[in-house]
Amino acid sequence: MASAKDVGKNFLSWMNKGLTANPSITLFIVISLVIHLIDVFSDFRNTNFRIFAYLVLTIAAWLSLFKDQENPGVINIANIKVPVILSSIAIFAPYLGGVLPFLGSSQSFQTAIIFFPAWVLFLCFAMGQNWFIIICRWIIVLLLLFLVFPTIINGFINDLRIGEIETGINVQQTISNTMRDLSYGVNSALTNIGKAWKDAYNSLIKTATGDYYTGKVDEYEDEPVGVYLEDLQAADSKFFEGEKITVWAVLKAKTLGDKEININVSCYAKEGNKKVGGSIIPQNEFNIATEEEEYLDCTFDKLNPGKMDVTFNAEFNFETMAYLKTYFMDKESLRALTREGIDVFSHYKISNINPIAIYTNGPVGIGMRTAEPLPVGVYSDKENIPFFFGITIENNWEGTIKKVTGLEIQVHDSLELTNCDHVFEFKENEDGYNIYSLVPDKRTEDIKTRKFHSIQCRLNPVDPKSLLGNEPITTRYFRVTASYVYELEKSVPVEVEKVEDYKSPEEEVMTSDEKAQEFKDKLNEMVDGKTNNEIACNVISKCSDYDANYYDKLGFNDQTWCDTNPCNLDCYSAFEKSGDEVSYDSCKECPYYMTIQDLPREDYCNIYLAEDYCEKDICNFRDYNIECQWYDNKCMMGFLKKEEWKDYDESEVKAKLREAAQENNIPPEILLGVAYTETGGTFNKDLIGDEGDSIGLMQINFGLHKNECNLESKDELFDINKNIECSIKILKNHYNNFCSVSGSERFRNKVDDEENGCINPIFNEKYKSYSYEYGCWNMALRAYNGFGCQNEIIAGYVERVRNNIKEQGFD
Known part of the structure; x- marks a missing residue:
């Protein structure tokens, strides 16, 4: 019988053989594992380290593990193929999650990247063998069976949405719950060991880097304080187009002592790259004083057909x-x-x-x-x-x-x-x-x-x-x-199946052409020498009157009156939406068009809730070069091309100028006088100056005022609205700059400027006399045309504007 001494010698000999047999493979397994762990704990973000480490590993493996065994002294470039492939997988595979969205959201893919490094797998299973390599293989197998495999299955279930199997059994939920229960037992047994290893390793890494400090969970480590989203589940295994979609979740919250938590909950569905917001029931804001549990519904009136994720979002302090x-x-x-x-x-x-x-x-x-x-x-x-x-x-x-x-x-x-x-x-x-x-x-x-x-x-x-x-x-x-x-988010997959010949409730809400014609015929009928139209319009003076009942409705509803608009008011039919139902609400006045920094103040087209209203554009936003387009079940604002812009006659141009002047607190005669003078009395919105720089109704110089008016190109100045807005901005800037004691001094300095001012003593004196005449607007007019005085026409610009105002009766 062998003595204890002999047993010890044999064990040491076996250990020595295990490490010295294929020593290069053992060394490379350790090195590649260390590189991978550093990669993992830096979230695969240290690009310089990754490329350098795997490049060194590739060259070292090529010159040692993969060298030509028959001719050890010969360097064969062909032998570098396998190391290059392995390092390429290690370097580039993590980036696939960012390039391919379905991989980025796949738990299976992320698990494989973290737990199965390419170099370690290859060296343990495809190269030589010793006791170290055998243990390495068993660790990988055990890791696969007891820690990783359940996670992959759970991710596989979510990724492939097994719930689409058409049976009475909720296959997805059942399999998911079963695998969860199966993994729970194994994970519970391994939790303490795994956590201890992780904490120890993290502590080592953090201490070594010197920038990341660890902490220890306090005595309430298992106390669930904070906010949790749990038990997400769709109300049905499959929904149909046009059907209301509901997803459930449980919101659990527990405060830290007496610190109140304010929670804002929202939800959305991801249709491709677009988020569609849902409604939270019973409410989306919660104030938690101690500990509460709330059952939430996320509902969508409808979603487009296809498979998608519905996500609950909880934001809290x-x-x-x-x-x-x-x-x-x-x-x-x-x-x-x-x-x-x-x-x-x-x-x-x-x-x-x-x-x-x-x-x-x-x-x-x-x-x-x-x-x-x-x-x-x-x-x-x-x-x-x-x-x-x-x-x-x-x-x-x-x-x-x-x-x-x-x-x-x-x-x-x-x-x-x-x-x-x-x-x-x-x-x-x-x-x-x-x-x-x-x-x-x-x-x-x-x-x-x-x-x-x-x-x-x-x-x-x-x-x-x-x-x-x-x-x-x-x-x-x-x-x-x-x-x-x-911010906390959790998602659950849902599927919406397409229904043939489905029509949304919004598609046919507008008064039909037949009914509108019937209504017009009724309006044209004579009663006591007057048409029904004349009788009704004697009492209808505003849009809300169409909804009133103090006149003969002729058997037609309020919406028909508003849609047909027999009294030619600026009205549109406003709707309200409740669930899938869209119904007439009231007859409202079209919104007043306003801009901020030369852009529409708001998306005006979204007042139209139905496609036919959007296309018809009852409020005539086209007059402002806006095009209303129906896209993704919404009416969205676009802009017309230059060749599609509306032509205006002289009376319409004058009306626009007066309206814009009043809106911006400028004397209307100033704006009308400038337009008349600049266009030679034609009010031509397409006019181009002699040198090609001054454009449109107000003859805006693109080069001088590009930044001031936020202009991208000259073409924008052919838009009459943009042109008028730009001129207003220029005039008001001059007015505000010069209409004060210090401003008057600035004006005089501009006049005396040797390069851009007026050196003719007669004209120079005239310019300086403008100081406070007509409430400073003469100074603004002079600056609008520039301070030069090359000839009498240029020098007399202010007087010409004033004469045109008087002669044309603009004042």
């Missing part, structure tokens, strides 16, 4: 509180103990030698640390160098930290917070702590693209004796409270 215990000691005493080889913590019987941050549970974790080894040495009788203090705000959930609304740091009142890479302001001193508050900026208002956000500061011991106290080693606490807005 929350708070995380944390503290870190730190030890301080007189630096001279610390050095004395160190010189004698005495361990400080053993000497003072302190067991928690590396305290880490304790933080409350929730979507965000807080890490803290000091860069100094503990205990922190502080001189009690001389000036100290400020020591490092760092904070990390970490996203612990699958949602998004939309912004940090507040961050409060509390330090012992013997310490001063200084040299931070973010701006902090001192708030107050309370209960022996100096309290500092973060001044939010862009870095903290939008951190959704990162998993964590780090803040680095220095702490200056301004009162070291108070900091050290009377004990040989003193314990102090740092406190941090982070307030933030968090």
Whole structure:
């Protein structure tokens, strides 16, 4: 029988053979695994590292593992194919999730990328064999069976939407629940081991990088504080076109102490790249004071046929509180103990030698640390160098930290917070702590693209004796409270099946041509020497009168009266929508067209809820070169091409000028006089000046006023509305610039300018006499035409405008 000594020798020999047999493969497995882990924990975002590491790995493998065994001294370029393929998969595969949306949302794809690195798989299964490689294979198989395989199946179910199987059984939900229950038992057994490994590894990585600080979940680690969306489920396994779609969810919320949570819930369906908003029932805003559970319905009046995801979104405010215990000691005493080889913590019987941050549970974790080894040495009788203090705000959930609304740091009142890479302001001193508050900026208002956000500061011991106290080693606490807005989303797949010959309720809401003609015939009938039309229009003076009942309706409803508009008012039929039903609401006046920065103030076309109203454009937005187009079940605003713009006669142009002047507080005669003078009395909106630079009714110089009027091209000035708006802006800018004591001086300086002013002494004096005549508008007119005086025609521009105003009766 072999002795224990012999058994030990045999075991060591076996271990040695296992590691030395195919040693290159063993080494490459370890190296490739380390590269992959660094890749994973950097979220595959460190592009420079990835390319460099895999390039080195490719070349090293080509020159060693894949070298020509028959001719070891010969370098064969063909042998590099396999290393190049493996590294290409490792580098580019993660990017497929961003290029192909269906892969980006696939749990199966993401699981495969993280848990099955190409190099490790190939080296463990396609190369040589030793005991290390055999263990590697078993780990991969066990990982596949007990940890990854259930996740892939669950993702496979969601990705392929098994619920479309047409049986009475909800196959998708049943399989999903079964696999969830199956994986639960295995995952429960592995949770503690897996979590311990993950925390240990993360701690190692975070400490090594020096920029990412770990924290420890507090005693309420399993207490579900925060906001949760659970039990998402479609009301039916399949919906049909035109049918109301309903998806259910349960909203659970629990506050942190007495901190109230304000939750805003929304939902949407993703049709391709477009989001279609749904309605939340019973409400979309909740104020949680303690703990509540709400059952939510997300409903859509209709969705386009196809498969899509319905997503619930919950945005809420929350708070995380944390503290870190730190030890301080007189630096001279610390050095004395160190010189004698005495361990400080053993000497003072302190067991928690590396305290880490304790933080409350929730979507965000807080890490803290000091860069100094503990205990922190502080001189009690001389000036100290400020020591490092760092904070990390970490996203612990699958949602998004939309912004940090507040961050409060509390330090012992013997310490001063200084040299931070973010701006902090001192708030107050309370209960022996100096309290500092973060001044939010862009870095903290939008951190959704990162998993964590780090803040680095220095702490200056301004009162070291108070900091050290009377004990040989003193314990102090740092406190941090982070307030933030968090966004959580969860989705469930739904399917809408197309129904042949389906017509939406909006498609035939307008009064038919036959009925409109019947109504007109009735209006033309004579009663006591007058037509019904004349009788009705004697009492109808505004759009709402069409809905009134104090005249003979002739047997026709309010909508028919409004649609036909026999009294030629500026009206349209307004509708209301309830579920799938669209019904007439009232007869309303068409909206008054206004602009902001030369663009329509709003989407005017969206007043039309039905396609036929949109196409007919009863309110005539075409007069403003707007085209109403029906797209995706909405009436949307577009713009006409130049050749489609409306022609206006002289009376219409004058009416537009008067209306625009009154709207912008300009004397109408000024605008009319400029237009008449600039066009030589023709009011031609298509006029082009002699040199081709001055365009349209008001002869706007494109080069001079491009930026002032937000112009992209000269063609825009052929739009009469744009041209008038631009002239108003130019005139008002001149008026505001010169109509004051200091402005009058500016005007005189412009006149005297040697390059662009007027050097003729007679004309120069005339220009300066304009100062306050006609309420400063003469100065604005002079500036509108420029300050030059090359000839009498140019110099007499103001007088010509004034004469035209008087002769044409514009005033």
